[in-house]
Amino acid sequence: MITVNENIMQFQLDTAHTSYVMRVKEGFLEHVYWGRRLASGDHTYMRRELGRASFSPRMENCRGPILDDIPLEYPCFGRGDLRSPALEVINPDGSDIADLRYVSHTVSEGKPALAGLPAFYAEKGDNVSTLCIKLRDRVSMLECDLYYSVFYDYDLITRHAELVNRGENALTLEGAASACVDIDRCDFDIVSNYGTHEKERMIERTPLVHGKMEFASRRGSSGHEHNPFIILASRSADEFKGEVYALTLVYSGCHSMSAEGGQYDSCRVLAGINPDGFRWRLGPGETFVTPEAALVHTEDGLGGMSHIFHRAINDRLIRGKYRNSRRPVLLNSWEAVYFRFDEEKLMDIGSCAADLGMEMLVIDDGWFGRRDDDHSSLGDWYINRSKLPNGFDNIHKMLHEKGCGLGIWFEPEMISPDSDLYRAHPDWCLHVAGRPRSEGRHQLMLDLSRPDVCDYIYESVASLLRTGNVDYIKWDFNRNVAEVGSALLPPEKQGEVLHRYYLGLYSVLERLHNDFPDVLFESCSGGGGRYDCGILYYMPQTWTSDNSDAIERLKIQYGTSLIYPLSSMTGHVSASPNHQTGHVTPFDTRFNVALTGSFGYELDPTKLTDEEKRFVTETAAIYKKYGDTLVNGDYYRLRSSYTEDCAAWCVVARDKSVCIAVYVNTHVRVYPRNEHLAIRGLDENARYRDTRSGAEYSGSQLAGYGVPVDKNHEYSSEMWIFEKI
Numbered sequence: 001m002i003t004v005n006e007n008i009m010q011f012q013l014d015t016a017h018t019s020y021v022m023r024v025k026e027g028f029l030e031h032v033y034w035g036r037r038l039a040s041g042d043h044t045y046m047r048r049e050l051g052r053a054s055f056s057p058r059m060e061n062c063r064g065p066i067l068d069d070i071p072l073e074y075p076c077f078g079r080g081d082l083r084s085p086a087l088e089v090i091n092p093d094g095s096d097i098a099d100l101r102y103v104s105h106t107v108s109e110g111k112p113a114l115a116g117l118p119a120f121y122a123e124k125g126d127n128v129s130t131l132c133i134k135l136r137d138r139v140s141m142l143e144c145d146l147y148y149s150v151f152y153d154y155d156l157i158t159r160h161a162e163l164v165n166r167g168e169n170a171l172t173l174e175g176a177a178s179a180c181v182d183i184d185r186c187d188f189d190i191v192s193n194y195g196t197h198e199k200e201r202m203i204e205r206t207p208l209v210h211g212k213m214e215f216a217s218r219r220g221s222s223g224h225e226h227n228p229f230i231i232l233a234s235r236s237a238d239e240f241k242g243e244v245y246a247l248t249l250v251y252s253g254c255h256s257m258s259a260e261g262g263q264y265d266s267c268r269v270l271a272g273i274n275p276d277g278f279r280w281r282l283g284p285g286e287t288f289v290t291p292e293a294a295l296v297h298t299e300d301g302l303g304g305m306s307h308i309f310h311r312a313i314n315d316r317l318i319r320g321k322y323r324n325s326r327r328p329v330l331l332n333s334w335e336a337v338y339f340r341f342d343e344e345k346l347m348d349i350g351s352c353a354a355d356l357g358m359e360m361l362v363i364d365d366g367w368f369g370r371r372d373d374d375h376s377s378l379g380d381w382y383i384n385r386s387k388l389p390n391g392f393d394n395i396h397k398m399l400h401e402k403g404c405g406l407g408i409w410f411e412p413e414m415i416s417p418d419s420d421l422y423r424a425h426p427d428w429c430l431h432v433a434g435r436p437r438s439e440g441r442h443q444l445m446l447d448l449s450r451p452d453v454c455d456y457i458y459e460s461v462a463s464l465l466r467t468g469n470v471d472y473i474k475w476d477f478n479r480n481v482a483e484v485g486s487a488l489l490p491p492e493k494q495g496e497v498l499h500r501y502y503l504g505l506y507s508v509l510e511r512l513h514n515d516f517p518d519v520l521f522e523s524c525s526g527g528g529g530r531y532d533c534g535i536l537y538y539m540p541q542t543w544t545s546d547n548s549d550a551i552e553r554l555k556i557q558y559g560t561s562l563i564y565p566l567s568s569m570t571g572h573v574s575a576s577p578n579h580q581t582g583h584v585t586p587f588d589t590r591f592n593v594a595l596t597g598s599f600g601y602e603l604d605p606t607k608l609t610d611e612e613k614r615f616v617t618e619t620a621a622i623y624k625k626y627g628d629t630l631v632n633g634d635y636y637r638l639r640s641s642y643t644e645d646c647a648a649w650c651v652v653a654r655d656k657s658v659c660i661a662v663y664v665n666t667h668v669r670v671y672p673r674n675e676h677l678a679i680r681g682l683d684e685n686a687r688y689r690d691t692r693s694g695a696e697y698s699g700s701q702l703a704g705y706g707v708p709v710d711k712n713h714e715y716s717s718e719m720w721i722f723e724k725i
């Protein structure tokens with residue numbers, strides 16, 4: 001709901017539980033308030049101005065505002081706000097000043113799409129409305145349209161900016177954030193994710209300093225290192241209560257998410273494309289659209305914040321056939337056979353998997369070109385006939401007769417120097433003439449800022465999908481960038497390459513999404529190196545990590561769940577000892593941890609014992625029965641392996657009729673305490689039956705004391721499925 005009071009030039013955006021207020025004063029668009037829901041009214045008294053601000057410049061001959069003190073919605077460089085800017089411009093005269101002042105505003109129902117970019121969307125009947133505020137620099141004639149869409153029922157606000165050059169000469173954008181929020185306090189903890197390959201999205205919580213804390217990527221993707229979100233939590237906020245502000249970016253390229261504690265104890269939060277390496281030449285009449293940022297405020301702690309993001313991502317970001325529904329139980333061939341397979345082996349594991357109740361065989365890396373290891377063939381997307389003389393025909397036929405689909409791995413954005421494609425088109429990769437081309441995993445990145453490269457990628461994937469043999473694609477991306485340059489763009493546009501790369505990638509993905517609506521796409525980047533809201537718009541799930549060890553996954557999945565729903569996390573039961581860590585874990589623990597909204601196996605099923613095979617059949621049936629709850633339910637982090645010798649969580653159906661809870665022991669002590677696990681999110685006035693043991697409990701018993709837990713075996717785990725009686 002959006003209320004504009006034109007008498008006082010105040011804009012109030014209300015969701016079910018929050019309000020976000022701005023006003024125009026002396027032409028500047030100021031931030032007034034963001035927090036719990038306010039009744040509509042005049043809130044401008046909340047903005048107290050500093051009487052004095054030594055050293056900070058005052059505008060218009062010492063009578064005007066002290067920009068350095070004003071909370072601004074889209075602060076610019078050069079006119080006396082000396083905090084980090086949202087907008088940095090080089091004007092045609094070489095100056096770097098921007099001065100955006102209010103011009104007009106419009107309010108509309110629903111939400112417009114962002115040209116060429118992924119974004120949260122509104123459906124017909126949704127309580128969603130959009131405010132657009134136009135600002136203009138009256139000297140350079142650069143215009144800035146700030147968009148705010150209010151998802152009332154989801155407690156979500158999305159923002160982005162559109163910059164239009166109304167001047168007569170080209171100017172250059174050196175930084176254009178998606179959102180800025182100035183909060184009038186800085187006594188927060190910053191919660192962020194850090195990580196690396198096989199150790200993604202570790203949680204770190206540290207007090208905000210007076211200074212800038214930035215979580216960024218310059219990797220050519222959102223990356224393993226810092227996920228594109230930033231959370232500001234009140235010092236006392238925990239999982240279940242306390243004030244939390246969070247911003248995430250709907251973008252897969254290089255990002256910068258920062259919080260800056262300022263000299264007057266306020267805090268500026270910025271979210272957007274990383275300005276390093278970004279320079280966008282904006283010709284007269286041209287528009288630059290920033291990626292979208294999604295903003296959440298709650299007083300229900302980190303758990304409450306996650307529920308908001310999870311519901312919004314599940315319902316209004318993910319699209320297509322698999323939105324809100326469980327995914328097929330799959331067998332992925334990677335850890336089962338790596339590059340060592342032929343048709344016979346795939347027929348063996350595929351038919352065994354189907355007999356055990358699995359629904360998809362995914363042939364991972366190695367089916368194309370001359371690919372027997374990772375040194376060659378990326379780009380040569382034709383079937384390797386020496387391994388698969390009949391292509392996918394026989395495998396697909398056998399699988400379909402057993403009610404099972406076929407998936408294949410692709411890494412379409414890459415090119416191996418040892419490939420027919422590279423020999424034919426050495427200019428198709430990102431490179432800078434006259435400089436060496438750095439390889440990562442023996443590969444270069446294709447230049448997706450080029451339309452011809454995008455068409456090649458689309459055709460490579462589409463031609464295989466058109467055969468009707470392929471039901472699923474795992475879309476991988478296995479290196480970081482270096483020497484970013486495009487052979488097609490002129491020198492003054494080289495700073496646009498990486499963002500143009502993502503516009504190219506998104507256009508390819510959009511075409512595939514529209515042309516092959518029944519195909520399930522999973523994104524991957526050495527596991528979770530491109531796990532973001534941008535990619536989830538096109539592919540509803542991401543391979544969470546190449547680390548498939550159940551115990552290591554506890555922290556990875558816990559960290560991932562801060563923003564991303566279970567539906568987006570792929571979890572596989574892999575072999576024991578685990579291939580990455582050597583940990584030996586019981587089968588049921590591997591299952592209990594892998595049981596996310598997108599579940600499968602990654603081992604050779606023909607090597608399982610009879611007992612293990614029975615277990616696989618039973619567990620596939622559990623996932624089929626409860627998969628929709630896992631996908632759509634509210635996820636509660638109950639116990640954290642970051643701070644305890646266990647991990648536990650539960651997923652509760654939105655109508656509270658079903659709850660799946662899991663507890664994992666990570667360390668056994670000589671005298672374990674009398675452990676019990678309290679369950680959150682249930683209807684405390686109802687009764688529940690544990691479908692596995694038959695035990696019955698009241699909702700209040702489960703919430704108050706919970707269920708007893710066995711603490712005697714390292715890496716042991718328990719799962720409960722409670723159904724409302």
Ligand code: GLA
Nearest residue numbers: 334364365524525526527546
């Ligand atoms: C990446 C993926 C793995 C696997 C390999 C294949 O590392 O994350 O799951 O697909 O590539 O080369």
